[in-house]
Amino acid sequence: MAYSDGLKMEKLKLYSYWRSSCGHRVRLALTLKGIEYEYIAVNLLKGDQFNPDFQKINPMGTVPVLVDGDVVISDSFAIIMYLDEKYPEPPLLPHDLHKRVLNYQATSIISSGIQPLQNLAVIRYIEEKTNAEEKIAWVNNAIRKGYTALEKLLVNCAGKYATGDEIYLADLFLATQIHAAVIKFQIDVEPYPTLAKCYESYKNLHVFEDALPAKQLDAPAPSN
Numbered sequence: 001m002a003y004s005d006g007l008k009m010e011k012l013k014l015y016s017y018w019r020s021s022c023g024h025r026v027r028l029a030l031t032l033k034g035i036e037y038e039y040i041a042v043n044l045l046k047g048d049q050f051n052p053d054f055q056k057i058n059p060m061g062t063v064p065v066l067v068d069g070d071v072v073i074s075d076s077f078a079i080i081m082y083l084d085e086k087y088p089e090p091p092l093l094p095h096d097l098h099k100r101v102l103n104y105q106a107t108s109i110i111s112s113g114i115q116p117l118q119n120l121a122v123i124r125y126i127e128e129k130t131n132a133e134e135k136i137a138w139v140n141n142a143i144r145k146g147y148t149a150l151e152k153l154l155v156n157c158a159g160k161y162a163t164g165d166e167i168y169l170a171d172l173f174l175a176t177q178i179h180a181a182v183i184k185f186q187i188d189v190e191p192y193p194t195l196a197k198c199y200e201s202y203k204n205l206h207v208f209e210d211a212l213p214a215k216q217l218d219a220p221a222p223s224n
């Protein structure tokens with residue numbers, strides 16, 4: 001199917017890649033809200049993000065992209081906010097202003113302060129200009145710095161989840177960030193007790209289980 005077909009059709013479509021943590025955030029939001037959608041795989045390793053048809057819907061050449069009729073949204077935060085307004089239950093932002101701001105801040109640390117620094121294009125560039133060790137050191141530094149900030153931000157407000165005992169926006173970003181760091185970069189969350197406690201809670205949730213990268217249609221079959 002051509003990427004641009006999504007613009008003409010009414011069904012909710014998610015362009016994503018199984019391993020994308022940004023796509024994973026959106027899948028979690030869709031799953032939590034019980035929204036059905038069509039998953040369209042964009043293979044980032046094979047360079048599908050540079051396909052001119054895909055770039056018509058997202059000139060940034062990144063996933064995820066959500067297409068809802070004529071509405072095309074190409075950023076996970078914008079997509080999740082759109083879904084939260086269109087499908088308000090369960091809400092992804094708490095009523096309490098302080099908690100809401102903590103959600104914005106945690107989300108921003110991950111989406112601006114961690115993920116862009118460990119994104120495929122960036123780490124490929126670093127490896128190309130230096131070497132594999134430098135790339136790993138760079139990723140480690142970005143993630144550990146972000147986790148240190150998140151631990152300090154959340155230590156006094158976390159319950160089972162990031163800002164209490166309900167799942168909110170920050171959890172979608174935190175769960176997927178931690179999962180990606182463990183799987184892709186073998187960076188453990190154990191040194192950050194609040195984050196580690198939240199991660200344990202996420203792992204017990206069915207919604208988390210269903211949205212896991214390894215369970216997506218484009219994920220490779222598990223090797224024995």
Ligand SMILES: N[C@@H](CCC(=O)N[C@@H](CS)C(=O)NCC(=O)O)C(=O)O
Pocket residue numbers: 020021022023044049061062063064074075076077111116119120121122
């Ligand atoms: N701010 C964007 C970032 C999107 C992004 O960086 N996506 C990554 C995957 S998690 C990507 O598509 N990378 C492709 C590349 O680096 O070529 C969002 O939150 O959706």
